[in-house]
Amino acid sequence: MRTEIATLGEFGLIHRLTEGVHPQNASTRYGVGDDAAVLSYPAGKEVLVTTDLLLEGVHFDLTYVPLKHLGYKSAVVNFSDIYAMNGTPKQITVSLGISKRFSIEDMDALYAGIRLACETYGVDIVGGDTTSSYTGLTISITCIGEGEPGKVVYRKGAKETDLICVSGDLGAAYMGLQLLEREKAALQGADKEIQPDFGGKEYLLERQLKPEARKDIIEKLAQAGIQPTAMMDISDGLSSELMHICRQSNVGCRVYEEHIPIDYQTAVMAEEFNMNVTTCALNGGEDYELLFTVPIGDHERIAAMEGVKLIGHITKPELGYALITRDGQEFELKAQGWNPLQEKAE
Amino acid sequence: MRTEIATLGEFGLIHRLTEGVHPQNASTRYGVGDDAAVLSYPAGKEVLVTTDLLLEGVHFDLTYVPLKHLGYKSAVVNFSDIYAMNGTPKQITVSLGISKRFSIEDMDALYAGIRLACETYGVDIVGGDTTSSYTGLTISITCIGEGEPGKVVYRKGAKETDLICVSGDLGAAYMGLQLLEREKAALQGADKEIQPDFGGKEYLLERQLKPEARKDIIEKLAQAGIQPTAMMDISDGLSSELMHICRQSNVGCRVYEEHIPIDYQTAVMAEEFNMNVTTCALNGGEDYELLFTVPIGDHERIAAMEGVKLIGHITKPELGYALITRDGQEFELKAQGWNPLQEKAE
Numbered sequence A, B: 001m002r003t004e005i006a007t008l009g010e011f012g013l014i015h016r017l018t019e020g021v022h023p024q025n026a027s028t029r030y031g032v033g034d035d036a037a038v039l040s041y042p043a044g045k046e047v048l049v050t051t052d053l054l055l056e057g058v059h060f061d062l063t064y065v066p067l068k069h070l071g072y073k074s075a076v077v078n079f080s081d082i083y084a085m086n087g088t089p090k091q092i093t094v095s096l097g098i099s100k101r102f103s104i105e106d107m108d109a110l111y112a113g114i115r116l117a118c119e120t121y122g123v124d125i126v127g128g129d130t131t132s133s134y135t136g137l138t139i140s141i142t143c144i145g146e147g148e149p150g151k152v153v154y155r156k157g158a159k160e161t162d163l164i165c166v167s168g169d170l171g172a173a174y175m176g177l178q179l180l181e182r183e184k185a186a187l188q189g190a191d192k193e194i195q196p197d198f199g200g201k202e203y204l205l206e207r208q209l210k211p212e213a214r215k216d217i218i219e220k221l222a223q224a225g226i227q228p229t230a231m232m233d234i235s236d237g238l239s240s241e242l243m244h245i246c247r248q249s250n251v252g253c254r255v256y257e258e259h260i261p262i263d264y265q266t267a268v269m270a271e272e273f274n275m276n277v278t279t280c281a282l283n284g285g286e287d288y289e290l291l292f293t294v295p296i297g298d299h300e301r302i303a304a305m306e307g308v309k310l311i312g313h314i315t316k317p318e319l320g321y322a323l324i325t326r327d328g329q330e331f332e333l334k335a336q337g338w339n340p341l342q343e344k345a346e
Helices: A009-018 A068-081 A106-121 A171-190 A202-209 A215-223 A240-248 A264-273 A277-283 A298-301 A339-345 B009-018 B067-083 B102-122 B174-189 B202-209 B215-223 B238-248 B262-272 B277-283 B296-303 B340-345
Strands: A028-030 A037-039 A046-055 A088-098 A125-132 A139-145 A163-167 A230-233 A251-258 A289-296 A306-316 A321-324 A330-332 B028-030 B037-039 B047-057 B088-098 B122-130 B136-148 B164-168 B230-233 B252-254 B290-292 B308-315 B321-324 B330-332
Touching: A009 A106, A009 A125, A028 A125, A028 B340, A037 A088, A037 A125, A046 A068, A046 B088, A046 B122, A068 A088, A068 A106, A068 A139, A068 B277, A088 A106, A088 B037, A088 B136, A106 A125, A125 B047, A139 B088, A139 B136, A171 A202, A171 A264, A171 B028, A171 B296, A202 A264, A215 B009, A215 B252, A230 A240, A240 A251, A240 A321, A240 B122, A240 B136, A251 B037, A251 B202, A264 B277, A264 B290, A289 B238, A298 A306, A298 A330, B009 B122, B009 B230, B009 B308, B028 B122, B037 B088, B037 B122, B047 B067, B047 B321, B067 B088, B067 B102, B067 B136, B067 B230, B088 B102, B102 B122, B164 B296, B174 B262, B174 B277, B202 B262, B230 B238, B238 B290, B238 B321, B290 B296
Parallel strands: A088 A125, A251 A321, B088 B122, B252 B321
Antiparallel strands: A028 A037, A037 B047, A046 A139, A046 B037, A088 A139, A163 A289, A163 A306, A230 A289, A251 A306, A321 A330, B028 B037, B047 B136, B088 B136, B164 B290, B164 B308, B230 B290, B252 B308, B321 B330
């Protein structure tokens, strides 16, 4: 079934997509349907704001990304930025630029993913903008969240001797992308009837197609009474993010290759692709794990925390950004993370 | 001078564009440079959020819109939405999708316009996202503003016998667009050396290329102690916006053609184009004037207010949306406002 978007028009489409959206958060006073949404944050709370612009062909490839997954991921990557400030996402606005190629049913699927993410994380859709586009799909999401005064965590607070921690594991989302790209290339050249075989690689695909934001880690840290000194989410790659923290905190770091958390499937896949798995973990990006630093006094409590790995420590700035390999050699960390402007604009 | 954006990369470009941006508002705690901006609104204030997505070819044509003007307008149209809630814009995030066609100097010009608008209206740039695009320029701006509890004005509050008011004059931005389109067509077919003659039409061009948000009207209303019952800004056209207010308030309206404010240049230009000037004023859009309703008891104070015109009144819903022409005939108002999805997607 394919219904042209023109049959509904802008207001009809917005009405259809946002029908049944009922704000769940007390801070949402008025959502979709006026010139602006109206929020009412409790006295003394900090308001966090983050935004992401996703363009077809640059950030996603619809030949292998289902629209519902894309919607889910588009929302979750914004939630991840709010958690990375030690906050809680509460509202999003969703702006869409839609070309004629897309039907109402396509937008239903995209929005179903956005709404699922919002339900899962307790976030309200409060507004947006919908327009036509000459060229593919544009998704711009802004997320507003809540932080406790004095508890918001910036990138700039890492101190010498602090421990460097990472949640989950790294490199899987990147390997998932490689896998999807390989199958796409294979299918384009061959019999279209052949279904790609992703058996045993489900984790990699899930990490690429349906990432989650680490709400659970933020909650665990709060329960354990641990206040990170610096934090960000890993969207561009561990190296790149760690260097952001070090530069903004004016410190150096020492990271141990053997402690970087890597899933078994990631390692197997890297082997199959003849890639260095550590390089994938350092520069892969899109894992949406949390990278954070804690005072050395929190060592025991952090070491006991499930789902968090200690990968190194913060040093004096003059010691630079060091990676210690498994065989004890020392290299300078380089940010080869995904740079959308350099990569595509060259 | 043309410098490729790739020479700077994403973070370099963001650094260049936001250098010297210093937050002016007390509610801006932390701006550009982390996973999210941190705002701190005083206890008891309402937080207003609005967003606009602008795509090259759909919303703007760079053959006649200078980038600095485009930046200014992109910001101002968001401020206008916050004023239309009877609020004050305080922060914006700016996301840009940039194709290879654009140089660093182009982005400097665009950002100069955004920054000028922010300085003029007292708004801080607190974040955004910058990425490459395969196809032209994408601008997504989200604006956050402040409202007084109980003073925020929605579209839904118009009551029978309320007076319908409009600020400034209507139709000029639309005539400015017609003028630019005509000159573009003329220049494409003819000698490129000929400079278009816009003499005597400066007002129309300014209304199209450099619209202002009606901060002054919001201030005047507050000073006069007038609290509008419903309000919105006129971006799509008077008819379309008035019908939004009527539908959301469940009322009808009577609007008098002779009272619709039209500038002399608009009327002259409509004559030249052989267009009905009232139709232009009703459906033109992009004037960014305020449309609002006030209780009939405010009649004298509103009538005495400079820059505001009374154009009709609110009626029972069963009387519908009526336009009374100069010769006393009654027509049903129709929304032929600019609908980006219907117009472009058909």
